[in-house]
Amino acid sequence: MKLERTELSLIGVAIAIAILAQFSPNWLVFTLTLAISTALVVMGVVMLMRAGLVSFGQGLFYCLGGYAVGLGGRFLGITDALVLVGLGVVVTTVVAMILGLLMTRYREIFFAMLSLAFSMILYGILVKSHGLGSTDGFGVVDWTLLGFTPGDGQATTTALMLALVLALAIALFLNRYFKSSIGLACEAIRENEVRVEYMGISHRKVLYINYVLAAAVGSVGGSMTALAAGHVDPTMAYWTISGEFVFIAILGGTGHVAAPFIAALIFTLVRTYAVELAPNAWQMILGIVLLLIILFLPKGIWSLFTRKKGAAS
């Protein structure tokens, strides 16, 4: 299997981050891990956007991934991080396979509203679950990785390494997926669904596969957030969190598999400072940036890169 340029650069960037992380302060490593985890959920939003669907409820899968890690450690006694992440993917995939049957019937704002409703249903259940700490949530167990138990101060770096490996694998897969027949069919559906049907492609099937995949990817993001932060709470499913994912997706654009990662990194870094410097103006900044992007950079930050490349050649 020959690797193409995008794949080589993805691997290169991942290795570079892994090396740099060894010399970075703990807070930066932690922020990076959160950014990568967020990017994975955003990737799900982007996958749906490529098919013309906007989900205001991707927090549902983010939350399922996180709670699978929390509950798996607490009630099933699982401590291995990979098994916990896998558990999240299995649970989320099952839920998405059921919801997907329904969700693929809806488009535009109805899809947005129904996805929002489902994530709010999960939020409503979790808030009223007093055994699970209600709105406070609960802590995630100390985890291990393939028999290795991270000692004091090692957990943050280990979490980053795990997140990097998973994110790289997912990014490499999605890069191929976007160019596969299903990935391309998604874009065709966004352009014109009826014509896709005329071509003999089942749009329901394509959207269904895309929806379930997006959910599974999102759950990995949720699981990694839970492992890195060591805590889960119901706000993960609250609709404003899903709104943030939509924001990051639009910030990055749907043009390239790396775009969500760059956008999520910018978002996480800016938030770290903004919440400290201007806690009461942070959302305002988000809102204004969102409007500016819609007006002036409708294809997201990634279009800056491609435009430059086009001008040079």
Add this chain to the structure above:
Amino acid sequence: MLTVWAILIDGFIYASWLFLVAAGLTVIYGVMRILNMAHGSLYALGAYAAASALGWYYAQGGDQLWIAFAIIAVSAILIGAISGLIIERGLLRLMYGRDEILMLIITFAVLLILEDVMKLVWGTTPYFAWQPYAAMGRFNIDVLTVSQYDLLVMALSVVIGLGLWFWLERTNMGKILRSIIHDREVSEAMGVNVRRMFTITFMIGATLGAIAGGVTAPIISVVPGIGVEVIVLAFAVVVTGGLGSITGAAVGAVIVGLARATSIHTMPELELFIIYAVMATVLVFRPHGLFGLAAARKI
């Protein structure tokens, strides 16, 4: 039997509040095809305006109930109409003709901005304006206590519902608006000033949201975040009833209100769950809501 009465009373009180909150949202969507996520922020703006105006009035030593109501009405209508005008003229006007889903995201940006504007203007400490609610008093039906203020909200909700119906179905302007709903371009060709109609519609919708907030202010403590909570409830109501339909919003409000009251009196832990479960169930069988019309697919 007592529980049934309690469910009916609470359900209809809650339903009339839900209708107040949702009416503006559905009017704007019906005419302009914009699902306004910032509607909850307009509700919060109305609540803040009414609460601080009432606070000022009672600090002056005022104790006249009817003046308090006039203050709620004036402050809410003013802030709703003004912010509606600013949002429509200053922002949405630049965006017309884009996808419905993009308009949803744009109003989400407006919501984010307004949330912080309110924090900067009113701070993060809660505002209370309980005096009108307390002054109205309560009465008993058997052992159930009912607040007269809630009955007033119910009456207002009926008045606004009938008013909207009259406006859309029986006035000249309503006829023009309905022609825009059916075909925007043809109406424009016939000489309808669609842009002005949009401005008026958005201002009325925004004002309805602010009025809902204003009358709610005496019942709750006005804190940051109330708008974000309310908007998803309003969505659930209008999507259940059918987007853009006034009748739909009323029926949706009654269904959601009764469902929530039933849950609170029998299974309180399912309160939040039930609202969205009702919405999801309706959408499974009627994808465009109870009174919504399916749009034709483009080829």
